Amino acid sequence: MRRSLLAMFILAIFVSSTSSAGLIHDLNPRGDVSVMDGDLINHLSTNDSIEVIAQFTTPVDDLKRQKIAEIGLETLGEMRVLHGGLYEGTPDQIRHLSMMEDVFFIERNRLLEHFYLPGDPTNASAMMHETVHVVNSSLSWHRALIDRDGQVIFDNLAFAEWDGDGTTAVDLDTGIDGEHPDFDCGEPWTGEKLIWSAKWSGVAWVDAPNCNSDTSSGHGTHVGGTIAGNGDASAGRRLGTAKGAQIVALGTGDGASIFAAEQGLEWTYENSRPGLNDFNIRVVSNSWGTNGDYNPSNVIAQLTNRLTYDNAVAVIFAASNSGGSGAESDDDLRTNVYANTPSAISVAALTHDGGAITSFSSRGWINQQHTWPDIGAPGRDIWATAPRATAIDASTRTQGDLYYMAISGTSMATPHIGGIATVLIDVAPSLGTAWYQYEDHDEGTALVTGESAQGFQNAEWFSANETRVHEVELILELTAQYDLLKNQCEAGNDEDSCNDIPEQCYVSSQTNLCHDWRVGHGLVHVDHAVALARTLQLLRDSDGDGFVDHPEVTVWDANDYYMDMIGVREIPLETDQLRHAWKGEWSHFNNGPTSTFGTYATDDRHYVWIPNGTTEMQVAFTSLEWNTDNAQIAQIRPNIDLGEDGNDDAAGQGTRTGDTLHIILDVDEEHWGKWCEFDVTGTAISLFTETLSGSEFMEPRVPYTVDVLLKLDISEPIFVEFEQRLDGYTDLDPAVPSSDYDSSNAGNLIYIRPVYDQSRIPLWEQSVSAHSDSGFHLDFIIIIVILNVILFGIAVLVRNKMYSSLDVEIIEATLEGESGD
Numbered sequence: 001m002r003r004s005l006l007a008m009f010i011l012a013i014f015v016s017s018t019s020s021a022g023l024i025h026d027l028n029p030r031g032d033v034s035v036m037d038g039d040l041i042n043h044l045s046t047n048d049s050i051e052v053i054a055q056f057t058t059p060v061d062d063l064k065r066q067k068i069a070e071i072g073l074e075t076l077g078e079m080r081v082l083h084g085g086l087y088e089g090t091p092d093q094i095r096h097l098s099m100m101e102d103v104f105f106i107e108r109n110r111l112l113e114h115f116y117l118p119g120d121p122t123n124a125s126a127m128m129h130e131t132v133h134v135v136n137s138s139l140s141w142h143r144a145l146i147d148r149d150g151q152v153i154f155d156n157l158a159f160a161e162w163d164g165d166g167t168t169a170v171d172l173d174t175g176i177d178g179e180h181p182d183f184d185c186g187e188p189w190t191g192e193k194l195i196w197s198a199k200w201s202g203v204a205w206v207d208a209p210n211c212n213s214d215t216s217s218g219h220g221t222h223v224g225g226t227i228a229g230n231g232d233a234s235a236g237r238r239l240g241t242a243k244g245a246q247i248v249a250l251g252t253g254d255g256a257s258i259f260a261a262e263q264g265l266e267w268t269y270e271n272s273r274p275g276l277n278d279f280n281i282r283v284v285s286n287s288w289g290t291n292g293d294y295n296p297s298n299v300i301a302q303l304t305n306r307l308t309y310d311n312a313v314a315v316i317f318a319a320s321n322s323g324g325s326g327a328e329s330d331d332d333l334r335t336n337v338y339a340n341t342p343s344a345i346s347v348a349a350l351t352h353d354g355g356a357i358t359s360f361s362s363r364g365w366i367n368q369q370h371t372w373p374d375i376g377a378p379g380r381d382i383w384a385t386a387p388r389a390t391a392i393d394a395s396t397r398t399q400g401d402l403y404y405m406a407i408s409g410t411s412m413a414t415p416h417i418g419g420i421a422t423v424l425i426d427v428a429p430s431l432g433t434a435w436y437q438y439e440d441h442d443e444g445t446a447l448v449t450g451e452s453a454q455g456f457q458n459a460e461w462f463s464a465n466e467t468r469v470h471e472v473e474l475i476l477e478l479t480a481q482y483d484l485l486k487n488q489c490e491a492g493n494d495e496d497s498c499n500d501i502p503e504q505c506y507v508s509s510q511t512n513l514c515h516d517w518r519v520g521h522g523l524v525h526v527d528h529a530v531a532l533a534r535t536l537q538l539l540r541d542s543d544g545d546g547f548v549d550h551p552e553v554t555v556w557d558a559n560d561y562y563m564d565m566i567g568v569r570e571i572p573l574e575t576d577q578l579r580h581a582w583k584g585e586w587s588h589f590n591n592g593p594t595s596t597f598g599t600y601a602t603d604d605r606h607y608v609w610i611p612n613g614t615t616e617m618q619v620a621f622t623s624l625e626w627n628t629d630n631a632q633i634a635q636i637r638p639n640i641d642l643g644e645d646g647n648d649d650a651a652g653q654g655t656r657t658g659d660t661l662h663i664i665l666d667v668d669e670e671h672w673g674k675w676c677e678f679d680v681t682g683t684a685i686s687l688f689t690e691t692l693s694g695s696e697f698m699e700p701r702v703p704y705t706v707d708v709l710l711k712l713d714i715s716e717p718i719f720v721e722f723e724q725r726l727d728g729y730t731d732l733d734p735a736v737p738s739s740d741y742d743s744s745n746a747g748n749l750i751y752i753r754p755v756y757d758q759s760r761i762p763l764w765e766q767s768v769s770a771h772s773d774s775g776f777h778l779d780f781i782i783i784i785v786i787l788n789v790i791l792f793g794i795a796v797l798v799r800n801k802m803y804s805s806l807d808v809e810i811i812e813a814t815l816e817g818e819s820g821d
Contacts, residue, residue, distance in 0.1 A: 031095030037107040037298060044091040051076065051109035052094055053259055053299055055084040057102045064102075071096045077203065077259065081266045082302055086259045105297040109259045112288045114174065114219045115321045115336075116409035117360060130726055131378040134354040135416060136527040137241045138729050139754065140423070143527075144571060146757040148544065152571055158579070158733035159753070162530060164245030167426040168195060169227050169283040169418050172264040173220030175199055175251020177387035178211025179697050180403070181232035181585035181602075182225055183247070185211035188624075188703055189583075192246075193230055195279055199251040200260045205267055213251030218387040222407060223287050224249060225385030226415035228422070232703075233403035235606040235678070236582040237728030238383060241419030241526070245426070248279065256288065258299065265303040272311045282425040285418030287318045287411035291362070292337035293330075293455045294370060296466055301341045305466050308343040312432030314421040314472040317344045318410035319373045320362035325496040326517040327366055330454060334362040335371045336410075342370060342439035342467040345421070345476070348519050349379025349413040351490050354481075357518045359492030361410055364517035366448045368455035369440035369508075373520035375476045376485065377420075379413030381406045388697060403602055420526050421472045427530055428537035430548050431471045434555060438467050440508050440515060447506055448517075471536075474511070474555045479529045482514040482522030489518070527566070531756060535562040539764045550764045557764075564760040571755075572747035576714045579735035580608050581707045586623070586636050586680045587699045604680040607730050608708050610642070612672045613718040616711040617642075619650070619663040623704040627686075634702040636682030637661055642671045667710075675725070678706065711738050714748040721752035 033041055043050055056064065060083055068075060072093045078085035086109060087097070098106055132138050145153040145160045153160040176197055178185035184193035198205040199213040214221045228247045229240040250267060252260040265284065272281040284307065295301060307313040317339035324334035339346035349361040358380050364372030386405035425431050441461045442453035461467050486505060489498035496518075505514035508521070515521050536558035540548045588601045610617075621638045640650035642665065654663040684700035710732070712718055720732065734751075 031098035032103070033098075035098050035103050035105055037105070037295065039110060040094070040106060040108040043108055044094065046091065049088055049090060050094060051086060051088045051257075051259075052097070052106050053084065053086055053109050053262065054097060054106045055082055055104040055297075055299060055302070056100075057083065057104050059083050060085060067100065068097070073097060077263075079262065079266060079299075081269050081306065082262075082299060084299075107258065107298050109257050110290065112256050112258060112261060113290055113320075114217070114256075114288050114411055115318045116219055116222075116287070116407050116411040117321065131352065131354075131382060131416065132239055132241055132729065133724065133726055134352070134378055135241065135420065135524050137420070137423075138724050140527045140530045141243070141729065142724060142731065143754045143756045144569070144751075146569070146755050146759055148538075148758050150757075150759040154734070157735060159731075162423060162427045162534075162756075164228065164242030164419065164423040164426045166246075166280060167242075167283075167422050168246040168248060168279045168281045169242065169285060169422045170248045170250060170264075170268045170281055171220055171224040171227060171415070171418075172250045172252070172261065172268065172284055172286050173214075173223050173288065174217035174253060174256070175208065175213030175215065175220045176211075176224040176247070176249030177214045177218070177221045177385075178208065178249065180221065180225070180385050180387065181701065182229040182238075182385050183211070184230065184232070193228065195246050195248050197249040197251070200253060200263060205250065205263070208249075208251065213249050214387050215251075216253060219287070219411065220249065220251060221387040222382075222384045222405065223285065223411060223415045225404075226382060226412060227285055227419040229385050232584045233385075233602045234728075235584040235602075235604040235680070237606065238404055239729055240384070241416050242422040242426075243729075245419065245422045246279065248281065261286070261288065262299045262303065265300065265307065268313065269303060269307055269311060272307070272313050274311060277311075281313065283314045283316065283418055283421045285316045285415050286338065287409070287414045289317060289320060289336035289338045291320055291322055291333055291335065292340075293333050293368075294340040294342070295337060295456070296341075298337070300338045304338065304341045304344050308470050309433050309465070309468075312470075314425065314431075314470050315344045316414055316418045316421060317341075317346055318414040319346050319348050319364075321349075321360045321409050321411075322362045323360050323493050323495060324363040325493075326363040333365055333371065333455070335364050335373070336362070339373070340371050342441075343469060345375065345417060345470065345473045346373045346520065347410060347414045347417045348373035348376040349408070349410040350376045350485070350519065350523060352378055352380045352382070354378055354523045355484060356488040356490045357485065358408070359490045360408070361413075361518070363496065365455060366517055367442060367446040367451065367453055369442050369447060369515070371455060372440065372515065372517045374473055375417060375480055375521055375524050376519040377413040377416035377524050379410055380408045380490070382408065382412035384412075401603065417476070417524060420476070420524060420529065423526070424472055424475060424529060424533040428533035429546075430537055430540050430551075431475075431533065434469050434471045434474050436554050436556075437469050437471075437474050438462050438510060439469050440510050441467070471555050475529050475532050475536075476524055477508075477511050477513065477515075477521040478555065478559055479525045479532055480513075480520070480522035481525050482519070485519045485522050486514070486516075528562070531565045532558055532562040534756065534758070535565055535761050538758060538761045542763050542765065553764055561761055565756050565758060567755055567757055567760075569753060569755045569757065571751040571753055573734050573749045573751060574743075574746040575734050575737045576712050576741045576745070576749060577735040577738050578611070578710045578712070578720070578732045579708065580730065580732050581705065582606055583703070583705045584680070586682070586702045586704055587684070588682075604678075605728075606678045606706070607675045607725055607728060608678065608710075609722045609730065609732055610667060610671050610674055610676050610710070611712065611718065611720040611722075611732070613712040613714065614667045614672060614710050615713050617665045617667050617676070618709040618711070619665070620660055620707040621654075621663070621704065622660040623702050624659055631687035632684060632700050632702075634682065634684035634700065636680055636684065636702055636704065638663070638706060639679040639681055640665065641677040641679075642667065643674050644677050680704065709735055712749060714745045715742075717748045717750060719750050719752055
């Protein structure tokens with residue numbers, strides 16, 4: 001009987017165990033779905049082989065590799081910064097992988113979207129050089145710099161300027177066609193702009209032949225020119241927002257996957273580590289992604305956080321091109337999942353003039369603020385560098401300029417911010433994580449609807465490490481222009497009524513400024529942002545030695561002072577000459593149907609302001625007439641139109657010394673207060689075309705420089721002031737005095753110029769008690785000390801009162817051996 005009972009008990013245990021195992025399998029038929037992203041879960045129902053990116057909590061060692069191989073997965077690549085890699089296998093094998101004890105997260109390696117709209121521009125006259133005016137980059141470049149002591153800062157006699165030179169941005173995209181003149185890959189300016197152009201091979205980053213890592217799409221070339229193009233193919237007119245900055249091109253290819261992008265961010269991380277940052281990489285611009293809500297576990301979010309918090313790199317993402325109204329559902333979120341990462345800077349696309357949100361720019365979710373864009377920049381009809389022999393190049397050839405093309409998208413708005421961020425960090429290297437500032441978020445109740453907040457929830461949002469923002473983002477938000485964009489929408493989006501922002505707007509709890517799901521905090525204002533960033537740097541680095549003396553100073557502290565830096569000053573100059581110089585690459589090569597400028601032709605127009613009192617113009621035009629590398633013969637010269645009357649005033653003028661043509665022109669009073677137009681004409685032929693070396697630029701190209709010197713009569717005071725043209729950036733700088741200069745007239749040449757006056761920013765020690773949280777702490781300490789002193793005084797008075805009320809017998813003592821007599 002006992003044996004029967006024992007047998008029945010064992011059988012019951014066996015049945016119970018098998019039933020439990022079956023129950024577990026029934027409850028978890030897809031493996032551990034808690035470590036998978038939704039897209040992967042949806043694809044597990046197929047029988048297809050799937051590529052996945054798996055992250056682990058511990059490093060991938062030989063034992064882990066063996067376990068992965070035993071599951072049957074193929075390892076396609078491993079990560080170096082994060083623990084994990086790219087694996088391929090069947091759905092069952094991936095389910096098995098998810099059950100490994102140290103798996104952190106698994107996501108499908110899906111293709112990414114580049115957020116641009118190819119085709120002809122809606123406004124054929126719109127140009128890139130106009131949008132640098134829209135965002136006020138050109139005004140910022142034009143400001144003279146005043147140092148702490150009130151002295152004008154010069155750079156080789158010219159006014160110094162802040163344009164990003166010395167700081168590098170990474171263009172993580174389809175690559176860059178570095179042979180384009182605006183990237184200075186070739187001679188004679190090799191390496192001054194494009195530091196490295198590399199292409200992802202599927203295994204590693206490899207040097208791109210002829211600096212061309214953008215061989216299929218062309219998207220990344222356009223993005224790179226918007227970030228930091230120098231305008232050489234347009235005589236310096238079509239510039240990126242960081243015209244002086246350097247750039248690294250990482251080409252993931254046209255059909256980029258998450259893993260290729262992840263590898264680009266890992267390269268950026270490894271090469272931007274403090275102390276090991278040879279290129280001074282501080283920004284990475286990303287005009288790609290896929291729509292969805294913030295997921296803190298995916299590899300892109302993980303690396304965005306690492307770049308921001310470990311290396312102080314500003315990570316910029318496009319908001320996406322999916323339009324919408326903001327009232328979409330959980331399964332139809334329109335903004336880029338990676339742009340929704342709190343530490344990333346999400347960029348909306350505005351119209352060319354910055355006056356409205358574009359029809360295509362993705363709206364954030366009304367019920368969740370962290371999905372809203374952070375800032376807006378022009379993204380419609382953006383003219384920037386065009387590649388050769390790519391898909392976009394083929395679709396834009398009818399636009400009339402084969403060196404530049406106009407396309408639209410949040411992809412085009414994002415590099416505006418990428419370049420601007422580079423300039424901000426260049427003037428304020430201490431910019432990093434805003435440990436005191438968090439991304440906007442609806443937790444519990446939505447700000448707009450008053451209903452339950454939707455999407456990703458985190459009760460510790462306003463105390464968690466991974467929800468803090470970069471100081472670049474906060475600066476852009478505090479200085480943005482919002483009012484002109486409220487309820488302003490471009491036609492073409494029938495989903496958005498564009499009338500639902502109230503008169504008082506929706507106010508961010510983090511910035512106390514207007515913020516909405518269309519335009520974020522509004523149109524970026526570079527001039528103000530640069531002033532705020534520089535003010536912060538001055539407050540932190542009181543002695544200007546490059547080391548931070550006051551790390552406790554915040555953007556909010558600098559926000560109290562930065563407008564004091566912006567002004568206009570009369571600058572007397574001890575000279576009678578002004579100078580303007582630029583460079584470019586000329587080409588005019590007919591190879592098929594002709595047009596005004598030929599099939600391959602640069603537009604080399606450039607403008608110089610002629611101030612009152614100008615008597616003479618000296619022009620030094622240098623070009624290479626003979627190039628032994630490609631047996632190229634060239635003969636080009638400048639056309640000079642004083643007063644813009646259509647006549648070439650330099651025709652038949654000039655003497656040549658070597659490769660330089662010297663021209664001297666008399667300037668009459670009728671030319672004063674007007675623009676002088678320059679252009680370049682001539683001929684060139686190459687006996688060995690560049691195509692023989694694998695280049696896609698078949699036409700002869702002739703690098704040139706132009707140096708213009710204006711001599712003025714300053715026997716009476718002369719005031720120089722001019723507004724920038726909308727069709728390009730130009731300047732006039734002081735030059736060495738002429739041989740006729742009379743020192744008794746020193747100061748008669750007076751420049752009226754906008755300035756950044758750093759002398760108006762006080763030292764932090766002088767202001768700490770009045771303008772910061774740390775000032776509050778100092779005041780608090782002082783108050784505590786005073787209270788302690790008062791309490792001590794009261795205690796002494798009480799003690800003395802107590803002693804005086806006692807009947808105390810005074811005892812006189814004498815030392816032993818002392819006589820009382």
